[in-house]
Structure formats: C-alpha cells, structure tokens
Amino acid sequence: MTTSGQAPAGEVPGVPPELRAALDRLAAAPSLLVALDFDGVLAPIVEEPGAARALPASAAALEALTAVDGVAVALVSGRAMESLRQVSGPPAGALLVASHGAEGDGTPTDLDEDHRALLARVVEAVSAVVDAHPGTALELKPAGAVLHTRTAARDTAAAAVRAVGEGPGSWEGVRSLPGKEVVELSVVEADKGSAVTALRERLAHGSGQRPAVLYAGDDTTDEDAFGVLDPSAGDVGVKVGEGATAAGFRVGTPEDVAALLEHLVSALAASPRKPGFPAGRA
Missing domain, CATH: 3.40.50.1000 (HAD superfamily/HAD-like)
Structure with missing residues (x-):
C-alpha cells in the first residue's frame, strides 16, 4: 500500500x-x-x-x-x-x-567565399520578411539566419513562414529547418x-x-x-x-x-x- x-x-x-x-x-x-x-x-x-x-x-x-x-x-x-x-x-x-x-x-563552421555571399543574401531576405511582419524577429548564426515567430500574431507568423519558405528557403544551397515558432535557413549541410x-x-x-x-x-x-x-x-x-x-x-x-x-x-x-x-x- x-x-x-x-x-x-x-x-x-x-x-x-x-x-x-x-x-x-x-x-x-x-x-x-x-x-x-x-x-x-x-x-x-x-x-x-x-x-x-x-x-x-x-x-x-x-x-x-x-x-x-x-x-x-x-x-x-x-x-x-x-x-x-x-x-x-x-x-x-x-x-x-x-x-x-x-x-x-x-564541427567548426568554416565558410568559403561562396557560402559567405549566399549567407549575406539569406540574411538580407529574412531581414526584409521580419521588417514586413510585426512581432517576428531575426537571429543571426555563423552559417545561417533564423526567423522567430513566437511573439507575432498567428496570421502574421504564418505569413512570415510562407514568405521565408517561398523566398530564401527555396534557394539552391539553402537548407530550411522548420521548428517550433522558428524557421532556420542554413548555408551548410x-x-x-x-x-x-x-x-x-x-x-x-x-x-x-x-x-x-x-x-x-x-x-x-x-x-x-x-x-x-x-x-x-x-x-x-x-x-x-x-x-x-x-x-x-x-x-x-x-x-x-x-x-x-x-x-x-x-x-x-x-x-x-x-x-x-x-x-x-x-
């Protein structure tokens, strides 16, 4: 008992x-x-x-x-x-x-010139999505950029995720990793x-x-x-x-x-x- x-x-x-x-x-x-x-x-x-x-x-x-x-x-x-x-x-x-x-x-990150150029384009594109979708945020990483949506209105968050997925997330050489309230775009595998x-x-x-x-x-x-x-x-x-x-x-x-x-x-x-x-x- x-x-x-x-x-x-x-x-x-x-x-x-x-x-x-x-x-x-x-x-x-x-x-x-x-x-x-x-x-x-x-x-x-x-x-x-x-x-x-x-x-x-x-x-x-x-x-x-x-x-x-x-x-x-x-x-x-x-x-x-x-x-x-x-x-x-x-x-x-x-x-x-x-x-x-x-x-x-x-697993050290060592980007070559092409990777660095692609990363700069990704950061610019995700930054534009964040600017257009209030409540979202951009996080920078050594080999990628992350869209955060936790504090955005649900319709705004969904629209931002779509914009990233249809934009930089679809580019050749970019790996898209969707997660909980985040989408991470990486230029390395x-x-x-x-x-x-x-x-x-x-x-x-x-x-x-x-x-x-x-x-x-x-x-x-x-x-x-x-x-x-x-x-x-x-x-x-x-x-x-x-x-x-x-x-x-x-x-x-x-x-x-x-x-x-x-x-x-x-x-x-x-x-x-x-x-x-x-x-x-x-």
Missing part, C-alpha cells in the same frame, strides 16, 4: 515503465552517450529565449552524469553556440553542439542526426567501443537525431511532448525529463559496469 500522492515503489512519475526498463539496460552499457536538446527538454519553453534555464533537477543530474566513467554528456541544440553556453551553463566535460550541428565540438552520428564516432574512436545513445528532444528538428538511433543495439530515443515522432518513447514535460535523468543516474550507480572511456573525455 502506498501513501496518498506518492508513486508506488519502483515507479517514477512521468516516466513509463518501458522507458525505465530501457534506461536500466542503458546503464549496463560499457560506454554511453547522453545527448539532449536544451529548450523544451532540459528547460521549459519561455517567451524570451535568453531567460531559458535548465530545471534544477536536470542540471544536477547532468552534473552527476558527467562524473560517471564511461558516460559522455552532450547538449545538441538549434541555438547558436554563444546563446547555448549562456543559457545552459554546461557542466565541465559536457560536449556542446549548436546550430543543429553547424557549430560545436568537432548540418542536422542533429549528423551531429549525433559524429559524436558517437568521435567517442568510439577514443575508446574503441561504440557507445549506446540516449537522445531526448521535443522539436521537429530532433527527428533527424531519432532517425540515426539503433534501438536494436540499445539506443533510446525520447520524444518530449506531443507530435508524430520516430522516437521509441515519449514523456510529457521537461519535469519528466528531469525524472528520467535522475532514474538513469540511480541506475548507473547500481549497475556493475566496465567503462569504455573516462568521463568528460572524448
């Missing part, structure tokens, strides 16, 4: 039993990559992007994970690197991938799936063992990452929130993500493991 308001022993509120079992299996892997989107996963979505912060429980769990031998922690975000560092306050040893893989550990693959290969090269992967994300851009996971090899994908997904598991909120990370920390502490690489190294 359980006390009113408390979960039965062994249960974790917000984390389905099947996901807990998958996390327990992950904890036994010799090497593990924990890769996470930031906004909507570690941090609740907020109207002002610069005000986003990881939930305290998630931040504490990340600190604990980076201290475990054989575990690498990576933040894989659509934010620009400077913004990601500012809002995430990453623990020492965490790997950072920004701009959907165009910036970050092992980069996505979260390629980023996760690169991180896994980097860790495998350093340890001689291919790490199992836990990836959690909430946005359409995270589907590329879910798509490169191999559930048959023990990889675990977790969709946060609603929407169609290729992930094998789903939780509802960032609070649920904190709970699943805490469960993983506990499972790692209880599991007899043979670590594949020292924590914080790759």
